[in-house]
Amino acid sequence: ENKVRNNLSRIGGLTEIPMEPIIGMEEPWRYRNKAQFPFGKDKDGRIITGFYAGRTHAIIEQEDCLLGVEENQPILDCIRGFMEEYHIAPYEEELHKGLVRHVLIRKGFATEELMVCLVLNGDVKKLKAPEVLVERLVKLFPSHMASISCSINREKTNVIMGKEIVNLHGPGYITDYIGNVCYRISPLSFYQVNPVQTQKLYGTALEYAGLTGEETVWDLYCGIGTISLFLAQAAKHVYGVEIVPEAIADARENAKNNQVDNATFYVGKAEEVLPAWVEEHVDDGDAGLRPDVIVVDPPRKGCDEKCLETMVVMAPERIVYVSCDSATLARDLKYLQGKGYEVLRVRPVDQFCHSMHVETVVLLSHKKPDGHINVK
Numbered sequence: 001e002n003k004v005r006n007n008l009s010r011i012g013g014l015t016e017i018p019m020e021p022i023i024g025m026e027e028p029w030r031y032r033n034k035a036q037f038p039f040g041k042d043k044d045g046r047i048i049t050g051f052y053a054g055r056t057h058a059i060i061e062q063e064d065c066l067l068g069v070e071e072n073q074p075i076l077d078c079i080r081g082f083m084e085e086y087h088i089a090p091y092e093e094e095l096h097k098g099l100v101r102h103v104l105i106r107k108g109f110a111t112e113e114l115m116v117c118l119v120l121n122g123d124v125k126k127l128k129a130p131e132v133l134v135e136r137l138v139k140l141f142p143s144h145m146a147s148i149s150c151s152i153n154r155e156k157t158n159v160i161m162g163k164e165i166v167n168l169h170g171p172g173y174i175t176d177y178i179g180n181v182c183y184r185i186s187p188l189s190f191y192q193v194n195p196v197q198t199q200k201l202y203g204t205a206l207e208y209a210g211l212t213g214e215e216t217v218w219d220l221y222c223g224i225g226t227i228s229l230f231l232a233q234a235a236k237h238v239y240g241v242e243i244v245p246e247a248i249a250d251a252r253e254n255a256k257n258n259q260v261d262n263a264t265f266y267v268g269k270a271e272e273v274l275p276a277w278v279e280e281h282v283d284d285g286d287a288g289l290r291p292d293v294i295v296v297d298p299p300r301k302g303c304d305e306k307c308l309e310t311m312v313v314m315a316p317e318r319i320v321y322v323s324c325d326s327a328t329l330a331r332d333l334k335y336l337q338g339k340g341y342e343v344l345r346v347r348p349v350d351q352f353c354h355s356m357h358v359e360t361v362v363l364l365s366h367k368k369p370d371g372h373i374n375v376k
Contacts, residue, residue, distance in 0.1 A: 004326040004360050013337070021346040023200050028132060028353030031194045033176070035068045036160055037076060039100045045176075047083055047090055049076050049103070067354060069107045071141065076138050081104055086128045086277040091121050099126050101153060104187060108176030109195045113146035115174045117165075117187040124150050134169045144361050146174045148273050149187055154293035161188055162311045165246075167350060173250070178202065181229045184253050185240030188246045190223040193349050201322065201349045201359055202230045206239045208320045208345060208363040211235050215292035218314075220270040220307065224261065226250030227295055227322070235293075240265040241273045254376055270296075271306035272307050276313055295320045302328030305335075319364040324351070327358050333362065340367050 001022040008014045025031065040059045050062035050298060064073040079100075083090070088096040099122055106115040124130055127150075137211055138145045148169035153162030165172070165187055167341045173186045178199050185191045192198040205227060205232075209217065211234035219228040220242030224247050232238045240263065242248050251265045266273045294316045296303060302325065303311075311319065323329035326348075331342060341364040351359040 001348050003356070004346070004358060007326040007330040008333065008343075008346065010330070011327055012201050012333045014330075014333070014343060018343065018345050020345060022348040022358075023197070023204070023348055024350045025194075025353050027196075028350070029066050031196060031353060032065075032067045032071055033069065033109055033195055034191070034193045035065070035072050035105050036107070037063075037072075037103050038157055038208060039080075039102065040092070041207045042088060047080050049080060055190045058242070069105075071107060071114060071144075072105055072141055075105055075114075075137065075200035076103065078140055079116075079118070079133070082133045082136060086132075088127060096121070096156055104151070104161070104189075106174060106185065106187075108146075108174050108185070111175050112144050113174040113176070114141055114144045115147040115149075115185070115187065117147075117149045117151050117161075118133055119151045119153050119160060119162065121154055123152070124168075130168055138169065144171045147172060151187055163188075178226065179230070181226075181233075181258055182254070183224055183226060183229075184250045184257065185224065186246050186250055188230065188244060190244070190247060192226065192351070194353075197349055197351045197359075198226070201351060201361065202227055204347055204349065204361045205320050205322055205348075206230055206234065208318075208361060209234075209293050210318065211293070216290070217293045217295060218274070218291045218316075220274070220296040220303075220311075221298045222251060222265065223247050223297075225254045225265065227297060228263050228265070229254060229258055229260055231295065232260045235263070236262065238263045239277075239291075241268060241270045243267070243269050258272050269304070269307075271304040271310060274307065278310060281375065287348040290314065291316045293320065295322065297322040298328075300325040300328065303332050308332060308335050312336070315366065317366055322360040322363065323362070324357065326358065329360055329362065341365065 048061040063076045093100040102119040104117040108365040150166045151162045152164040217235045217238045219240045222242045228238045228240040248267045255263045345363040349359040
């Protein structure tokens with residue numbers, strides 16, 4: 001809470017911060033529904049997996065973490081045992097050789113469905129016996145192992161996931177619920193890692209949006225439509241924008257599965273889709289399509305400046321900013337305040353318990369003029 005307050009004051013220039021109490025978590029353990037484990041070798045050449053030491057790519061061997069789900073450890077044991085048996089080498093970053101780079105594990109908390117995705121530096125055939133690995137993973141959790149796949153990433157890069165996904169078992173996705181909305185989650189989809197707190201986070205965003213059922217709402221950086229579908233329950237129409245095509249495919253499917261017919265999704269950068277939409281609709285005098293509310297939930301780097309400029313041009317009555325980095329949030333708030341918006345409410349959410357990271361929801365409103373001068 002103090003970190004958010006200090007950043008808004010120091011970087012954002014806010015002198016009076018309408019801060020509401022941080023929303024804590026009652027049981028802040030085993031809350032992460034997603035984990036990405038790098039694979040490598042120790043000094044004796046043994047295959048290990050774990051977490052990177054701070055600011056390095058040296059792996060600290062660790063197969064369990066009290067923030068992650070209990071299923072992680074047996075899944076990692078199974079994969080490592082398979083690699084040892086079939087002599088499959090882990091990836092060596094310095095030499096750009098070896099096959100298994102990372103393993104992504106996801107769990108639907110409401111459905112208990114499990115996803116395993118191996119990130120490979122090469123073709124799936126190099127796994128030698130992928131059907132054996134599938135059989136063993138399914139045997140671990142026969143009623144819950146819903147999706148097993150491989151992500152192909154041959155690039156020399158720090159980016160974990162590759163763009164090509166090869167499905168080995170199941171439909172290629174898992175499902176989960178936030179409140180009464182069901183979401184389809186693919187390996188490349190963004191989905192909040194703490195579903196318990198996410199319900200509180202989105203509930204706060206919905207409260208701040210102040211919807212009556214008559215509003216046109218834009219959800220920027222919408223991912224698989226998590227906030228969009230939450231908002232659609234109380235809005236006239238919601239438009240979502242996201243750069244990842246697979247996420248938009250999931251968003252459209254999620255809308256269909258939840259019988260939501262007042263949500264439309266676009267693939268592209270928010271800073272490109274919005275100006276095109278503004279030019280097509282608003283400039284033609286189609287004021288009915290001018291957004292009443294814009295909800296923005298950008299990555300840690302915050303909003304693109306072009307995106308902020310377009311938001312100002314669209315001139316919504318309210319902006320609800322959901323942020324995972326209060327420093328870039330403060331920077332963007334300073335810009336929006338300079339363009340006629342004022343900060344009315346601020347509330348942090350302890351989304352990443354036991355860590356320095358925090359989510360924050362902010363409500364901005366378009367300032368009304370203090371008075372009018374009639375000029376003849």
